Amino acid sequence: MSQTDEIKARLDIVEFIGSYIPLKKAGRNYKALCPFHGEKTPSFVVFPDSQNWRCFGCGEGGDIFSFAMRQEGWDFPEALRALAEQAGVELAPPSPRRAEEQERHELLAGLLAETARFYQRHLLESPDAGHARRYVERRGLTAETVERFQVGYAPHSWDATMGHLLGLGYAMQDLFDAGLLVEKEGGGGYDRFRNRLLIPIRDARGGIVGFGARALAEGDNPKYLNSPQSALFDKSGTLFGLDMARRTIRENETAVIVEGYMDVMQAHQAGFSNVVAQMGTALTEPQLRLLARYASRLVLALDPDAAGQMATERGREVIEQVSRAAAEQAVDDGVWGFDAMQRDYRATVTTEFDPRGMVRYESRLGFDIRVLALPPGNDPDDVIRDDPAHWAELVDGALPIVEYVIQTRVAGQNLNDPKVKSTIAGELTPLIDELADPVERSHYRQRLARLLKVSEQALFQEKSGGRKPRARSAPPKQPDTDTPEEAFTADLSGAAAAHPREAFCLAALIHYPRLIYQVNRVLFDYLSADNLIRYLPGGREVQRWPAFDGLAPQVTPSDFTQPDYRALFEAWTAALDQDERAPIDYFWESIDPVLRGHAEGWLAQPLDALYRNVTPPRRMNLPEERLGDEAIRGLLTLRARRLEERIQEHVFLMEDMENGGDTSSAMTFGEEALIVLTAQRRIGQAIQKHTLSGKRTRSGMPSAL
Numbered sequence: 147m148s149q150t151d152e153i154k155a156r157l158d159i160v161e162f163i164g165s166y167i168p169l170k171k172a173g174r175n176y177k178a179l180c181p182f183h184g185e186k187t188p189s190f191v192v193f194p195d196s197q198n199w200r201c202f203g204c205g206e207g208g209d210i211f212s213f214a215m216r217q218e219g220w221d222f223p224e225a226l227r228a229l230a231e232q233a234g235v236e237l238a239p240p241s242p243r244r245a246e247e248q249e250r251h252e253l254l255a256g257l258l259a260e261t262a263r264f265y266q267r268h269l270l271e272s273p274d275a276g277h278a279r280r281y282v283e284r285r286g287l288t289a290e291t292v293e294r295f296q297v298g299y300a301p302h303s304w305d306a307t308m309g310h311l312l313g314l315g316y317a318m319q320d321l322f323d324a325g326l327l328v329e330k331e332g333g334g335g336y337d338r339f340r341n342r343l344l345i346p347i348r349d350a351r352g353g354i355v356g357f358g359a360r361a362l363a364e365g366d367n368p369k370y371l372n373s374p375q376s377a378l379f380d381k382s383g384t385l386f387g388l389d390m391a392r393r394t395i396r397e398n399e400t401a402v403i404v405e406g407y408m409d410v411m412q413a414h415q416a417g418f419s420n421v422v423a424q425m426g427t428a429l430t431e432p433q434l435r436l437l438a439r440y441a442s443r444l445v446l447a448l449d450p451d452a453a454g455q456m457a458t459e460r461g462r463e464v465i466e467q468v469s470r471a472a473a474e475q476a477v478d479d480g481v482w483g484f485d486a487m488q489r490d491y492r493a494t495v496t497t498e499f500d501p502r503g504m505v506r507y508e509s510r511l512g513f514d515i516r517v518l519a520l521p522p523g524n525d526p527d528d529v530i531r532d533d534p535a536h537w538a539e540l541v542d543g544a545l546p547i548v549e550y551v552i553q554t555r556v557a558g559q560n561l562n563d564p565k566v567k568s569t570i571a572g573e574l575t576p577l578i579d580e581l582a583d584p585v586e587r588s589h590y591r592q593r594l595a596r597l598l599k600v601s602e603q604a605l606f607q608e609k610s611g612g613r614k615p616r617a618r619s620a621p622p623k624q625p626d627t628d629t630p631e632e633a634f635t636a637d638l639s640g641a642a643a644a645h646p647r648e649a650f651c652l653a654a655l656i657h658y659p660r661l662i663y664q665v666n667r668v669l670f671d672y673l674s675a676d677n678l679i680r681y682l683p684g685g686r687e688v689q690r691w692p693a694f695d696g697l698a699p700q701v702t703p704s705d706f707t708q709p710d711y712r713a714l715f716e717a718w719t720a721a722l723d724q725d726e727r728a729p730i731d732y733f734w735e736s737i738d739p740v741l742r743g744h745a746e747g748w749l750a751q752p753l754d755a756l757y758r759n760v761t762p763p764r765r766m767n768l769p770e771e772r773l774g775d776e777a778i779r780g781l782l783t784l785r786a787r788r789l790e791e792r793i794q795e796h797v798f799l800m801e802d803m804e805n806g807g808d809t810s811s812a813m814t815f816g817e818e819a820l821i822v823l824t825a826q827r828r829i830g831q832a833i834q835k836h837t838l839s840g841k842r843t844r845s846g847m848p849s850a851l
């Protein structure tokens with residue numbers, strides 16, 4: 147590999163260019179406004195697959211070097227030095243040391259190739275390898291597969307392999323460096339692999355870098371023994387089978403990742419030549435990066451036990467730890483199980499599945515990552531041997547990762563238990579928040595809300611600040627709040643804004659009692675039963691009117707979500723209904739001292755100060771007369787929100803009934819939902835009308851209490 151190739155392999159062009167200009171994901175690629183010519187619509191595209199970029203506006207394009215040169219005004223040597231440093235590649239001129247390294251590398255590669263031949267010869271010919279041949283047969287591997295993968299057998303001996311290789315002229319140190327020997331106490335060594343089935347592990351170009359060894363004797367542990375990490379063998383950057391799967395993966399852009407060597411060989415034997423296996427435990431960032439060059443879609447064939455574990459308390463803790471640690475690794479934000487961390491955590495629990503990290507990765511690399519759930523107790527190996535067509539179906543039917551996690555997590559849970567709901571919501575909302583695509587995010591938010599039968603708002607509003615802004619994503623758009631009209635509609639869903647609005651509306655009703663009649667008149671105009679029926683689609687007969695005071699043609703206590711506001715509103719309407727004393731005196735005397743203490747504070751504030759809490763501070767100096775209009779619109783908005791919530795509840799109920807086969811109840815609920823929906827539309831119209839005519843039909847504030 148040349149030095150420039152090495153640099154390119156280590157640096158991700160998306161990350162690199164993204165550090166200069168904001169990139170926006172567009173399908174598999176990334177777009178931006180071209181930094182090299184002025185433009186208003188982005189025609190600058192970065193292709194992660196080919197690690198190239200091109201501007202379709204000015205025609206510039208190239209690789210990471212040409213971008214750096216163009217962007218920084220460097221010449222090639224300058225760019226090479228800078229990028230090499232960034233990539234951690236040492237730019238020594240081909241020194242004697244480097245030449246020596248290269249030579250050493252080739253020697254070890256030759257040694258491993260020789261060893262593989264030695265092992266294979268033993269498997270095929272040795273009289274002592276009968277049990278190994280029977281094992282291969284039992285696993286259903288054909289002679290052709292054994293040949294192709296160069297499967298072999300390591301003799302049942304402490305020094306047979308060593309003796310053979312030393313006889314060929316290799317030195318002890320060569321054998322140690324290639325990971326073939328284990329050091330003996332007091333010097334010397336012995337064969338690492340003994341009485342095992344040996345499977346050569348190759349890099350993407352097909353060179354042998356190590357071995358995976360399957361135990362053949364009962365009680366011989368571990369079941370699988372791999373070559374140690376070495377100058378040749380970088381476990382975290384190697385995928386078993388990739389050298390043979392590469393072409394197919396590129397052709398159909400899908401890679402299937404399994405856990406075992408046997409699974410890969412079995413799959414290839416059955417004609418599924420896009421299957422690769424991770425080395426040992428966790429899938430690593432470099433492995434994913436490697437695959438990203440060939441595939442756009444990854445299908446993970448997960449062991450159902452591992453997947454099940456992820457749904458347990460314990461698994462979740464580990465995932466969180468891993469995610470946290472991953473987040474701290476500023477080097478790369480897309481990580482699915484660091485090898486090093488996995489090593490630490492493996493002792494407690496083997497979770498190789500970090501959905502959050504994966505979703506992050508998916509978003510960044512433009513991968514479509516799916517999860518194939520294997521039938522319980524089955525390996526891919528089993529499935530493929532039993533019924534290859536079934537395997538193909540499973541691959542085709544693999545679920546998007548978030549969907550998979552939702553299904554796994556929800557299965558067998560009592561979703562009517564609020565505690566269960568809350569736990570599940572706590573686990574799944576951060577995962578959904580990781581999705582970069584707003585459409586997908588919205589889809590899963592709705593899905594989860596429906597499953598848990600809670601409103602989407604309740605599920606996600608508290609966490610709305612939780613999604614970590616990432617450097618590459620566009621900055622959040624500031625809501626345009628130039629006109630007061632937009633304020634109420636813009637922050638309809640914000641939980642934080644809900645209470646200030648309620649406080650402002652209630653205070654307005656108390657400061658200016660006439661407002662309540664004005665709002666009630668509007669509500670009556672838009673919500674009276676006669677009126678609603680007229681607006682029902684199709685003018686249909688109404689069988690059942692929903693019992694719901696959100697349809698009441700006047701302000702009700704339930705329009706306030708806060709219990710103290712509700713109580714105060716009730717006290718205020720009671721005060722208005724009596725004529726013994728001045729309403730405000732009656733009000734203060736009738737309310738509970740606790741409530742009084744709470745109310746005095748904010749009711750003493752001037753109305754526009756309360757209003758300022760509701761609206762963005764840019765428009766503070768609203769004339770007092772306009773405050774009445776704002777209060778009316780605020781109360782209508784509170785009502786609209788209640789209707790919206792009710793509609794969502796109805797949708798949940800309808801779906802439940804439909805799923806339960808109760809079509810007639812579903813229809814009744816549907817009819818109710820239609821009425822509520824109509825009411826909501828009418829309120830929407832009322833808000834609009836009031837907004838449009840606000841300037842002309844002032845509410846005419848009385849000047850004093």
Ligand SMILES: [Zn+2]
Binds near residue numbers: 181182190204205
């Ligand atoms: Zn351009």
